[in-house]
């Protein structure tokens with residue numbers, strides 16, 4: 228997934244040797260090279276060498292909703308007894324697992340239908356802050372956290388989707404615990420610092436960022452600085468991700484597929500990770 232076009236290579240017989248050679252070279256060169264040389268092909272999914280992990284929550288009634296959001300509702304239109312089964316639905320653009328497009332926070336910036344499809348297919352990395360977030364629900368990812376991650380795992384490659392595992396996806400079925408309001412109504416869940424996001428956009432050229440909370444900013448933020456840093460930088464973010472405990476630290480691919488709402492500020496998205504077994 229690291230090079231555009233590679234996943235659709237028409238000569239499957241050549242893919243495995245190339246992948247193995249790349250892997251061996253990567254191991255020989257140490258962690259920094261390994262992060263750069265990661266490669267997967269669609270053949271790996273078909274032949275069982277990689278699995279597809281769904282990072283998407285079910286869209287249904289009663290799911291946690293950021294204040295001001297529109298709940299998802301499903302209305303039956305017909306049943307099989309009528310000839311075929313069909314529903315209509317109502318949903319906010321930012322309901323459930325969803326993508327925020329740059330237009331959400333920037334005048335003249337791309338809406339969800341204008342994001343280049345190649346930017347929706349990324350290498351993935353995972354930064355685990357579960358223990359820090361458990362100790363402090365207002366925890367924000369810092370520049371030092373990013374430097375520590377790179378020391379252990381190698382430099383973050385261009386066109387990466389940087390995913391933060393806060394552990395909050397495990398609270399999803401309990402909206403009160405997920406949004407974690409205090410007595411004054413303020414939300415408390417972890418997020419990214421704007422400084423860390425600016426570094427990822429400007430110095431690492433990432434495709435975007437993702438998180439398993441209702442916002443990339445910490446819940447208590449009133450200024451949405453991390454939103455501004457990523458969206459006004461022309462990148463996107465994915466919120467309310469699921470199943471992050473099934474991902475490795477690096478070496479996987481991610482496909483983010485938002486509904487193509489014309490001029491949409493964002494959209495519910497199916498997010499799939501392709502993970503080597």
Ligand SMILES: [Zn+2]
Nearest residue numbers: 321327466493
């Ligand atoms: Zn959003």
